Amino acid sequence: MSVPTKVPATVITGFLGAGKTTLLRHVLGHSGGKRIAVIVNEFGSLGIDGDTLRSCGIPGCRDEDIVELANGCLCCTVADDFLPTMEALLDRADPPEHIVIETSGLALPKPLLKAFNWPSIRTRVTVDGVVAVVDAPAVSAGRFADDPVAVEAQRAADAALDHDNPLAEVFEDQLGAADLVVLNKCDLLDEGALGAVERDVSAHLPRAVKILRANEGRLDPAVLLGLDAAAEDDLASRPSHHDAVDGEHEHDDFDSFVVEIAEQTDAEALVERLRAVAAEHDVLRMKGFAALAGRPMRLAVQGVGDRFRHQFDRPWSPSETRQGGIVVIGRSGLDRDGIARAIRGG
Numbered sequence: 001m002s003v004p005t006k007v008p009a010t011v012i013t014g015f016l017g018a019g020k021t022t023l024l025r026h027v028l029g030h031s032g033g034k035r036i037a038v039i040v041n042e043f044g045s046l047g048i049d050g051d052t053l054r055s056c057g058i059p060g061c062r063d064e065d066i067v068e069l070a071n072g073c074l075c076c077t078v079a080d081d082f083l084p085t086m087e088a089l090l091d092r093a094d095p096p097e098h099i100v101i102e103t104s105g106l107a108l109p110k111p112l113l114k115a116f117n118w119p120s121i122r123t124r125v126t127v128d129g130v131v132a133v134v135d136a137p138a139v140s141a142g143r144f145a146d147d148p149v150a151v152e153a154q155r156a157a158d159a160a161l162d163h164d165n166p167l168a169e170v171f172e173d174q175l176g177a178a179d180l181v182v183l184n185k186c187d188l189l190d191e192g193a194l195g196a197v198e199r200d201v202s203a204h205l206p207r208a209v210k211i212l213r214a215n216e217g218r219l220d221p222a223v224l225l226g227l228d229a230a231a232e233d234d235l236a237s238r239p240s241h242h243d244a245v246d247g248e249h250e251h252d253d254f255d256s257f258v259v260e261i262a263e264q265t266d267a268e269a270l271v272e273r274l275r276a277v278a279a280e281h282d283v284l285r286m287k288g289f290a291a292l293a294g295r296p297m298r299l300a301v302q303g304v305g306d307r308f309r310h311q312f313d314r315p316w317s318p319s320e321t322r323q324g325g326i327v328v329i330g331r332s333g334l335d336r337d338g339i340a341r342a343i344r345g346g
């Protein structure tokens with residue numbers, strides 16, 4: 001009797017706004033007709049990533065192939081959300097040939113990798129590889145760096161302390177799990193800065209892992225899918241800061257909320273307000289959409305730090321209220337009321 005082959009699954013990790021959804025869109029658009037199912041997990045209940053992927057307009061990319069898990073961070077909701085979703089995909093009459101899982105930017109990959117050893121899916125699916133998408137300009141700007149003086153001072157109280165910057169921990173955990181690193185947004189750095197980022201990233205990698213440079217995640221899907229790593233059998237070589245506490249961790253270093261916004265009159269003015277808020281409050285990520293007076297199309301807005309992009313993504317459907325919303329994610333302690341007021345321009 002032949003051994004049934006397992007469905008390969010690729011985990012895409014990477015910090016908030018690194019370019020995971022952008023890379024995934026590229027993969028779906030260049031997959032050569034392969035039946036790919038996507039599980040996308042994000043912070044915030046607006047479902048922006050799912051929308052972005054569904055509106056890709058790629059022939060053969062069906063709505064039911066994109067499953068959103070918006071209920072908190074995947075790494076913390078494995079049993080409740082992830083496993084039933086995987087089982088449902090695998091039980092389909094036409095199961096996917098490949099499954100791609102985009103984790104939220106704050107998720108730690110290791111608890112998710114462990115879930116692939118659960119009896120209900122272990123014999124049916126394997127982790128083909130973990131792809132870590134890295135925001136090259138954010139690394140270059142020191143987003144994930146510690147303040148060595150602060151670490152030393154805090155270590156005096158807690159000998160086990162590794163970092164004073166919670167972003168550094170998430171970044172290291174994500175790189176620690178990687179089978180391939182994609183250095184994204186290379187268009188925003190010169191050669192010298194890119195070389196420095198490569199050295200910095202290499203220094204954080206626990207094993208020899210290939211680093212590829214990319215713009216807008218434009219890499220051949222054959223390179224990204226097909227790593228054949230069986231990562232679930234190789235957990236020991238993927239260190240996590242939370243190994244000691246059996247994967248337990250909290251996300252209380254970070255804060256996320258949604259600001260609802262009424263119809264706007266001027267797209268540029270809205271984006272300018274968002275940019276000012278991001279800079280003033282050190283917001284890590286903003287994304288959402290807005291209604292513009294007299295315009296049938298919805299304005300989609302994406303911000304990473306204080307770098308913003310916006311475009312009209314799709315028409316408002318007649319059944320929708322023309323009400324916008326912006327997800328705001330930052331380190332904990334954000335001034336929610338002040339940020340909401342500033343975004344609304346009140």
Ligand SMILES: Nc1nc2c(ncn2[C@@H]2O[C@H](COP(=O)(O)OP(=O)(O)OP(=O)(O)O)[C@@H](O)[C@H]2O)c(=O)[nH]1
Pocket residue numbers: 014015016017018019020021022023042049104105184185186187188214215216217285287302303304308309
């Ligand atoms: N300049 C530049 N911008 C990019 C590149 N790749 C992605 N972006 C932009 O960066 C922003 C974030 O990209 P996403 O693909 O949504 O990032 P993400 O990692 O999925 O974000 P989260 O799911 O919120 O963590 C968007 O505005 C993208 O258009 C790139 O290579 N260069």
